[in-house]
Amino acid sequence: MYSHAGEEIKVKAVHIHPKYNPNISLAWDYAVVTLERPSKFVPVNLARNDSEIQEGMPTSVMGWGIATCEDEDYSLELRSVVLEVWDNKNCSEVYTDLSPSQQCAGGIVHKGTAPGDMGAPLIKENKEGDADDILLGTNTGGYGCGEGYPNVFSRVTTVLPWINSIINAN
Numbered sequence: 001m002y003s004h005a006g007e008e009i010k011v012k013a014v015h016i017h018p019k020y021n022p023n024i025s026l027a028w029d030y031a032v033v034t035l036e037r038p039s040k041f042v043p044v045n046l047a048r049n050d051s052e053i054q055e056g057m058p059t060s061v062m063g064w065g066i067a068t069c070e071d072e073d074y075s076l077e078l079r080s081v082v083l084e085v086w087d088n089k090n091c092s093e094v095y096t097d098l099s100p101s102q103q104c105a106g107g108i109v110h111k112g113t114a115p116g117d118m119g120a121p122l123i124k125e126n127k128e129g130d131a132d133d134i135l136l137g138t139n140t141g142g143y144g145c146g147e148g149y150p151n152v153f154s155r156v157t158t159v160l161p162w163i164n165s166i167i168n169a170n
Contacts, residue, residue, distance in 0.1 A: 007039060009035045009036055009039060010035070011033055012035060014031055014032075015032040016031045017030040017159060027099035027154070028154070029140045029154050030159050032167075044121070044123070044133055044134070045135065046135050047135060047156045052157075053124075053157075056084050058083070059084070059124055059136060060080050060081070060082055060123045060125055061105070061112070061113055061139065062080040062123075063075075063079065063113060063119075063139070064079070065113060066114045066115050067079065068145075074116045075116075081111050083106040083107075083108075083111065083122075083151065085104070086105060086106075086107065086150050091103075091150055094143075094149060094150060095143075095150075100158075101155055102152050102154055103154075104151065104152055105153060106150045109148040112142060113139045115145065118140070122135070122153045124136055136156060138153060139153055140152050
């Protein structure tokens with residue numbers, strides 16, 4: 001079901017992280033989109049340091065990816081799932097090329113991101129409402145489709161100075 005609560009704003013610029021190279025790794029898979037005008041929505045808070053990310057803490061991920069591995073069509077409604085954060089040491093046993101700039105969450109069968117969810121936000125929800133939620137990372141991949149492997153996210157804290165430099169320049 002589509003909601004008419006959104007808004008359309010033209011994109012002024014897309015800033016891709018200078019270290020991003022999909023031929024080598026998705027460890028620097030970040031982009032900042034500058035809009036032509038401000039949005040009516042309050043932007044999400046960005047994680048300030050890694051102490052906000054703790055092993056086992058519940059986080060939320062949302063996206064419009066496929067609902068099951070058998071689906072071919074993307075979801076028409078925004079879906080969300082609660083995933084627990086993994087310690088990077090444990091996650092690097094699953095993904096040997098895991099970078100310190102990445103974070104894992106999930107690992108429960110039939111729960112996690114799927115094709116179509118790349119860039120999905122990893123959110124630490126606080127209290128009620130969205131105003132105090134914190135963006136911890138964005139989905140850069142995983143293995144399979146809800147097969148019990150954790151999903152991989154790019155940590156926001158790694159590129160916070162870069163993000164702030166773009167925000168301050170605009």
